[in-house]
Amino acid sequence: MTTSSSSTSSSFSISSSLFLVLLLLLTSFSSSSSSSISPSSVVDQQPAACTKYSFADSKRSFTYCNDLSTLNSFLHWNYNPSTRMVDIAYRHTGVIPTSTWVAWAINPSSTGMLGSQAFVAFQGLNGTIRAYTAPVTSYRTNLEEAPLSFPVYDIAATFANNEVIIFSTFELPQTNNNSTTVNQLWQDGPLTNGDTPGMHHTSGPNVRSFGTLDFLSGHVSKPTKGGDIPRHKLKNVHGVLNAVSWGTLMPLGAIIARYLKTVQSTGPAWFYLHIFCQTTAYAVGVGGWATGLVLGKKSSGIQYDAHRNIGMVLFALATLQVFALRLRPKPDHKYRFYWNIYHHATGYTVIILSIINVFKGIEILDPEKKWKNIYIGVIVSLGVIALVLEALSWYVVLKRKRNNNNEKTEQAGVVIVQNHQLEDDHQSGPESMV
Numbered sequence: 001m002t003t004s005s006s007s008t009s010s011s012f013s014i015s016s017s018l019f020l021v022l023l024l025l026l027t028s029f030s031s032s033s034s035s036s037i038s039p040s041s042v043v044d045q046q047p048a049a050c051t052k053y054s055f056a057d058s059k060r061s062f063t064y065c066n067d068l069s070t071l072n073s074f075l076h077w078n079y080n081p082s083t084r085m086v087d088i089a090y091r092h093t094g095v096i097p098t099s100t101w102v103a104w105a106i107n108p109s110s111t112g113m114l115g116s117q118a119f120v121a122f123q124g125l126n127g128t129i130r131a132y133t134a135p136v137t138s139y140r141t142n143l144e145e146a147p148l149s150f151p152v153y154d155i156a157a158t159f160a161n162n163e164v165i166i167f168s169t170f171e172l173p174q175t176n177n178n179s180t181t182v183n184q185l186w187q188d189g190p191l192t193n194g195d196t197p198g199m200h201h202t203s204g205p206n207v208r209s210f211g212t213l214d215f216l217s218g219h220v221s222k223p224t225k226g227g228d229i230p231r232h233k234l235k236n237v238h239g240v241l242n243a244v245s246w247g248t249l250m251p252l253g254a255i256i257a258r259y260l261k262t263v264q265s266t267g268p269a270w271f272y273l274h275i276f277c278q279t280t281a282y283a284v285g286v287g288g289w290a291t292g293l294v295l296g297k298k299s300s301g302i303q304y305d306a307h308r309n310i311g312m313v314l315f316a317l318a319t320l321q322v323f324a325l326r327l328r329p330k331p332d333h334k335y336r337f338y339w340n341i342y343h344h345a346t347g348y349t350v351i352i353l354s355i356i357n358v359f360k361g362i363e364i365l366d367p368e369k370k371w372k373n374i375y376i377g378v379i380v381s382l383g384v385i386a387l388v389l390e391a392l393s394w395y396v397v398l399k400r401k402r403n404n405n406n407e408k409t410e411q412a413g414v415v416i417v418q419n420h421q422l423e424d425d426h427q428s429g430p431e432s433m434v
Contacts, residue, residue, distance in 0.1 A: 103186065118136055142198070180216035285318065324343065
């Protein structure tokens, strides 16, 4: 009993240490991702690179310019306070011809995407540049052409050296205090069917392309509140919880159950360690599932159907697996065989769906490439460990079976010898009496 208790305690200690290492490793992803998206309300004091830019048309000159914070974008503008007229040139570099649309917009009513008034441009399949206006009224918009909520007097675009430039002249919308500060957004995305703007990415730089702009002073900043920042932080937490629970602890618990129980010296420790890993994975996974529900409410109009559906099935099966433990028959019960089939089939299904969904989540979150590589490393390591333990388990099982067969053979030989001796005694008995 002392050996078993010591083994159990040691196993729990190893599992706890491994869990903490994984948690710290993956939590650092959340902190680095969060820090990379933390907005700043301080204006960049470095000289803007856009000041060195010269337009092909020498007649176009602008008083102000700003290097926008993401998506290789720059904004140049002039402002006339007496007429509230604005001339802008929005530059977007690194554009793939006939495959990408770009847009710059202001939102007179809020900091978000809905209600923004966009200036859109792209190169069509026939090589011509199309520039037009499009108010954004839904998250699933295809940026259909329509008038904006304020007067636009001119809009045009050029494309050269993988750079799109949108030129426009418009009247700044009137506000209650005649403010010259507006909320600005800029974006890019894929073209579908050659001339229809498709949905832009909903992670990475594409959810950080917004801020405020004062046309009069030239002050440009990013807000510290509002927009998509809280949702993006929540996505990081959601990803970390699910990667640790469903994506790491769950397969680790299955490895423990399958391979440690073949080692007789571990006693019942393998069972308690298996339960510890799986219940911890489920408890942390409940947090990941809950943050997913909150994200769904915060992301009206944005859906990842495959990720969401797999998550729902995964959580339902895992919950069923937990409650099924209450109905586990005793080892000698006639239904234990069928319960084992159900338990193993459901468990391996949960693990496969977990790994698939973690990778889908990584694609959605779009973190630095190293985090995907780290998770691949974790899964590959678990896979290699499982293969090695599988080979060792078969070796142990076959050796144990061979030893048992040898013992049975030896026992059978002893019985045969004893029977022969009895037969000899029986045959020699009457002769001795004569």
